[in-house]
Amino acid sequence: TQLLEQSPQFLSIQEGENLTVYCNSSSVFSSLQWYRQEPGEGPVLLVTVVTGGEVKKLKRLTFQFGDARKDSSLHITAAQPGDTGLYLCAGLRIQGAQKLVFGQGTRLTINP
Amino acid sequence: GAGVSQSPSNKVTEKGKDVELRCDPISGHTALYWYRQSLGQGLEFLIYFQGNSAPDKSGLPSDRFSAERTGGSVSTLTIQRTQQEDSAVYLCASSLAARHGYTFGSGTRLTVV
Numbered sequence: 733t734q735l736l737e738q739s740p741q742f743l744s745i746q747e748g749e750n751l752t753v754y755c756n757s758s759s760v761f762s763s764l765q766w767y768r769q770e771p772g773e774g775p776v777l778l779v780t781v782v783t784g785g786e787v788k789k790l791k792r793l794t795f796q797f798g799d800a801r802k803d804s805s806l807h808i809t810a811a812q813p814g815d816t817g818l819y820l821c822a823g824l825r826i827q828g829a830q831k832l833v834f835g836q837g838t839r840l841t842i843n844p
Numbered sequence: 845g846a847g848v849s850q851s852p853s854n855k856v857t858e859k860g861k862d863v864e865l866r867c868d869p870i871s872g873h874t875a876l877y878w879y880r881q882s883l884g885q886g887l888e889f890l891i892y893f894q895g896n897s898a899p900d901k902s903g904l905p906s907d908r909f910s911a912e913r914t915g916g917s918v919s920t921l922t923i924q925r926t927q928q929e930d931s932a933v934y935l936c937a938s939s940l941a942a943r944h945g946y947t948f949g950s951g952t953r954l955t956v957v
Contacts, residue, residue, distance in 0.1 A: 765945055774848070774935050774948025775887075820886065829892065829900050830942045831877060836886035 735759060736823055736835035744841040747813060753806045753838045755821035762826045764797055764804045769818040769837075811842045846870075850936050850949035857926055857956055865921040865952045869938030876919050877946065878911060879935045887935065893919065926956045 739754045755764070763782045767775035779788050781797035781804060788795045792815075794807040808815055818839050822832040849868040857863050869876050878890040889903035893913045904910070908926075913919040923930055933953050937946035 763943055773950050774937070775946075776948070777945040780943070780945060824942050830875075830894070831889065831892045831900065832942050832946065834879075834887045834889075 735833045736821055738819075738821060738835035738838050740838060741836065742839050742841075744843065745811060746843050748810055751808050751811060751840070753808075753819055753840070754803070755805070755823075755835050756803045757823065758802065759823070760801050760826060761823035762801070763824045764801075765822045765824075765832065766795055766804070766806055767820040767822065769820065770816075775818075775820055808840075811840075813842045813844050816840060816842050848936055848938050848947050848949035850934075850952050852952060853950065854953045855955070857954070859928060859956055860925055862922065862924045863926055863954065865923075865934050865936075865954070867919045867921070867936030867938075867949060869917065869919070869936070870947055871917075873938035873940055873947070874916070875939045875941065876913055877937045877939075878919070878921050879937065880932045881935055881951070882932045890921070890934075923954075926954075928956045930954060931956045 737756050745751055763780055765780045766778045768778055769775040779795045781795055784799045784801045786797045792809045796805050804821055818837045820837045821835045824832055851866045874895045876893045879887040880890055881887055891911045892900040908924045911921045933951040935948055935951045937948045939946045
């Protein structure tokens with residue numbers, strides 16, 4: 733059983749379209765992070781959200797943490813081919829070992 | 845160093861042989877993590893070192909896998925008697941604390957033939 737469920741697992745869209753990726757759990761997290769991984773590289777941290785309801789923007793990417801701190805979303809406006817990659821959400825549990833729990837990832841392909 | 849360095853970047857080994865994968869974390873990062881990633885899928889947690897505490901080995905898939913971290917810095921992941929199902933990309937990450945995010949290396953691609 734995956735503690736963090738990401739959906740969709742695969743998404744292929746045309747350049748210029750908008751999209752949303754979801755990261756859901758039944759557990760509460762103290763914070764949630766989003767990473768992007770490109771082929772042949774390790775994941776790179778994009779953003780950390782900490783407060784329930786928090787919204788952070790990174791150019792055309794908008795990240796939101798759910799009010800109950802159990803879920804998060806990543807919205808991309810006017811997707812570009814450079815947005816192509818594997819997007820991973822990762823949560824830090826309130827109690828227990830201080831290590832991130834990763835979702836299974838969303839593989840995003842933006843076609844020119 | 846400026847980033848997390850992993851070596852080798854690629855390793856091809858014969859089934860049954862032992863392999864050692866190396867991770868050189870960012871200087872000053874007290875936490876070090878090993879993950880395995882198969883075919884571009886999600887990350888499978890293997891082991892976690894935090895300072896001088898006993899490592900969290902809860903993710904190691906079998907007793908053929910072991911890891912050590914010497915002097916609170918460089919870490920080595922050892923896989924004994926490799927099997928074909930061990931083929932994957934092995935990623936190392938370090939951090940000051942998980943809440944600050946991880947910095948990952950580029951990984952070691954292990955192929956067992």
